[in-house]
Amino acid sequence: MSSKPKVFITRKWPSSVEEKLKIRFDVTLNQDDRPLTADEFKHALQHYDAVCPTVCDSFPADVLKVENKRCKILANFGVGYNHIDADAAKDQNLIITNTPGVLTESTADIAMTLLLMSARRAAEGDRLVRAQQWQGWCPTHMMSSDVTGATLGLIGFGRIAQAMARKAHHGFGMKIIYYKPSPADQSIIDDLNATSCGSVEEVMQSADFVSLHCPGGESTHHLINQSMLDLMKPSAHLINTARGDVVDTQALINSLKTNKITGAGLDVYEGEPNINKGLLDLNNISLLPHLGSATIATRTAMGEKVLNNLDAYFSGHPLPDRIV
Numbered sequence: 001m002s003s004k005p006k007v008f009i010t011r012k013w014p015s016s017v018e019e020k021l022k023i024r025f026d027v028t029l030n031q032d033d034r035p036l037t038a039d040e041f042k043h044a045l046q047h048y049d050a051v052c053p054t055v056c057d058s059f060p061a062d063v064l065k066v067e068n069k070r071c072k073i074l075a076n077f078g079v080g081y082n083h084i085d086a087d088a089a090k091d092q093n094l095i096i097t098n099t100p101g102v103l104t105e106s107t108a109d110i111a112m113t114l115l116l117m118s119a120r121r122a123a124e125g126d127r128l129v130r131a132q133q134w135q136g137w138c139p140t141h142m143m144s145s146d147v148t149g150a151t152l153g154l155i156g157f158g159r160i161a162q163a164m165a166r167k168a169h170h171g172f173g174m175k176i177i178y179y180k181p182s183p184a185d186q187s188i189i190d191d192l193n194a195t196s197c198g199s200v201e202e203v204m205q206s207a208d209f210v211s212l213h214c215p216g217g218e219s220t221h222h223l224i225n226q227s228m229l230d231l232m233k234p235s236a237h238l239i240n241t242a243r244g245d246v247v248d249t250q251a252l253i254n255s256l257k258t259n260k261i262t263g264a265g266l267d268v269y270e271g272e273p274n275i276n277k278g279l280l281d282l283n284n285i286s287l288l289p290h291l292g293s294a295t296i297a298t299r300t301a302m303g304e305k306v307l308n309n310l311d312a313y314f315s316g317h318p319l320p321d322r323i324v
């Protein structure tokens with residue numbers, strides 16, 4: 001029998017990290033990359049010292065409360081952890097760690113990508129060309145919104161929002177406004193010449209582009225509902241790279257369908273990977289499949305972060321990224 005800790009990995013990881021896991025642990029990998037069931041998660045909690053979920057693996061209370069657990073740590077591959085019931089994990093004396101810091105720039109890049117796509121109708125143009133329906137250049141064809149000099153409104157002003165603000169302000173001359181419940185670092189505000197708003201509503205009303213950067217979970221569920229969307233300028237765009245359930249999808253569909261706002265760009269969805277069909281019928285929305293952190297370097301760095309947390313846990317050292 002191996003004396004190494006038993007570690008369970010729920011999905012396929014970058015190969016270089018899987019090789020390191022094989023050396024350090026008695027690891028079970030998911031080479032087929034098949035999404036696992038709640039019963040499989042319960043089994044893993046009963047038979048492994050550490051379980052490493054990703055952001056799409058749901059660990060609600062009933063899974064975490066399974067009897068006869070061997071697992072002591074959920075070392076999450078991802079920074080967001082709203083898929084794990086953190087209160088239930090705490091009750092069950094389960095540690096949770098995550099992977100902050102390493103996906104900041106790549107996620108901000110995707111937020112900027114969606115902003116540009118939505119502003120300049122890039123997905124719509126791509127569809128038009130592919131469908132061989134482009135009739136040629138003309139002065140009024142597919143006119144769109146300027147990005148340079150426009151106002152970017154950030155809901156949440158953590159690492160990813162600040163990285164997006166840097167790209168938008170220093171790269172595109174955008175004016176930055178933000179809502180953050182606690183005060184932001186003055187040197188960051190000065191660097192971005194950013195303006196703090198007193199409420200989410202103020203950002204919704206004032207921005208040309210609203211980008212969401214708050215955590216998912218109960219406190220932000222449907223934060224962006226119909227009345228919030230109704231505050232936006234008719235020329236404005238909504239960008240969501242945070243979590244799908246921060247936005248009431250049906251309300252967003254209504255606003256886009258009736259042109260109450262001009263466009264939207266989404267990387268995350270309520271109930272993903274199942275997509276509300278109403279989104280697919282809209283032309284004024286750009287849809288990406290949760291690509292925020294999906295660069296080779298970032299996904300490898302995320303895996304390395306999980307390794308560091310596991311190493312620290314099994315050698316009795318302080319955990320670099322402990323949440324619970």
Ligand code: DGY
Pocket residue numbers: 055077078079080081103290291292293294
């Ligand atoms: C995370 O880590 O929470 C991201 O959503 C993954 O891209």
